[in-house]
Amino acid sequence: MTAPTPVTFVIAGSESTGGAGCQADLRTLQEFNVYGALTLSCIVSFDPKDNWNHRFVPIDAQVIRDQAEATLADWSPASVKIGMLGAVPTIEAVRDILAEAKLPNIVLDPVLICKGQEPGAALDIDTALRREVLPFADVLTPNLVETSILSGMDDLASVRDFGEAAKRIADAGARAVLVKGGMDTPGDQAIDVLWDGSELVQFARPKVGSKRVSGAGDTLATAIAAGLAKGDSLHDAVDAAKSFVTEGIARSLEGQTPFDVVWQGDR
Ligand SMILES: Nc1ncnc2c1ncn2[C@@H]1O[C@H](COP(=O)(O)OP(=O)(O)O)[C@@H](O)[C@H]1O
Ligand SMILES: Cc1ncc(COP(=O)(O)O)c(C=O)c1O
Numbered sequence: 001m002t003a004p005t006p007v008t009f010v011i012a013g014s015e016s017t018g019g020a021g022c023q024a025d026l027r028t029l030q031e032f033n034v035y036g037a038l039t040l041s042c043i044v045s046f047d048p049k050d051n052w053n054h055r056f057v058p059i060d061a062q063v064i065r066d067q068a069e070a071t072l073a074d075w076s077p078a079s080v081k082i083g084m085l086g087a088v089p090t091i092e093a094v095r096d097i098l099a100e101a102k103l104p105n106i107v108l109d110p111v112l113i114c115k116g117q118e119p120g121a122a123l124d125i126d127t128a129l130r131r132e133v134l135p136f137a138d139v140l141t142p143n144l145v146e147t148s149i150l151s152g153m154d155d156l157a158s159v160r161d162f163g164e165a166a167k168r169i170a171d172a173g174a175r176a177v178l179v180k181g182g183m184d185t186p187g188d189q190a191i192d193v194l195w196d197g198s199e200l201v202q203f204a205r206p207k208v209g210s211k212r213v214s215g216a217g218d219t220l221a222t223a224i225a226a227g228l229a230k231g232d233s234l235h236d237a238v239d240a241a242k243s244f245v246t247e248g249i250a251r252s253l254e255g256q257t258p259f260d261v262v263w264q265g266d267r
Contacts, residue, residue, distance in 0.1 A: 006229035012083030013042035019261030032226035078229035079105035095132035108137035135173035166195035
């Protein structure tokens with residue numbers, strides 16, 4: 001029997017309070033009526049006794065390969081969303097999976113490091129991610145911190161800078177790059193700039209609130225993967241994802257952590 005809906009293959013970490021990571025990814029796919037299959041890359045448990053700092057545990061590389069083997073034996077995904085990988089052996093396993101399977105519509109959210117990991121690990125992860133996984137990406141969705149690292153540009157003060165950085169990152173191999181200005185965009189709009197390989201396009205929505213919201217990046221990238229899985233053009237998928245995340249931020253939930261979390265439901 002053919003699948004009743006498109007399938008998105010998610011490679012992402014668990015964030016145990018549920019706001020970010022694979023929990024946000026699977027909720028997002030459900031809202032788009034896309035079936036999500038998950039390969040878990042790592043486990044992040046915030047520590048409520050230590051200012052909610054991140055405790056990070058990678059999943060063994062062979063277990064990552066096994067999970068992907070199961071998913072890909074079962075389904076032919078119409079898109080892929082890659083979230084936090086967090087360790088070099090994980091990045092290498094994901095490179096092997098992508099090289100072997102030749103999957104369509106790969107959306108890579110380049111989560112370089114989480115708080116609580118060794119700062120020295122950031123450089124290794126950055127280098128490995130660029131070299132091993134970035135060349136497979138059809139769409140890369142860096143936030144401004146990741147944009148600065150990946151483009152080598154320190155000054156990202158204007159929307160024009162976002163576009164220039166997106167082009168520079170594309171030179172490293174990704175086919176399209178969406179630089180997320182988010183809350184740090186000058187003015188009252190959260191503006192993301194897409195370099196699609198031939199033109200720059202801005203996606204703007206009014207800023208909601210003033211606090212950073214957890215799960216926004218995951219929600220946006222996964223919503224793009226959902227749109228691409230359904231056959232939308234890249235521009236249409238980004239536009240719909242941008243509306244979806246903005247509405248999710250407006251409905252964000254407040255728990256005990258210092259940040260609110262995007263809520264994909266109640267639409
Ligand atoms: N307060 C906000 N209001 C409206 N849109 C926002 C807000 N914060 C982030 N966004 C949007 O949410 C998406 C995720 O961005 P961001 O939070 O910067 O990513 P990340 O979670 O990777 O740091 C982007 O489309 C960004 O423009
Ligand atoms: C497992 C995991 N993936 C991804 C992220 C990134 O989340 P966001 O969508 O807020 O950028 C986090 C952040 O804590 C995480 O723990």
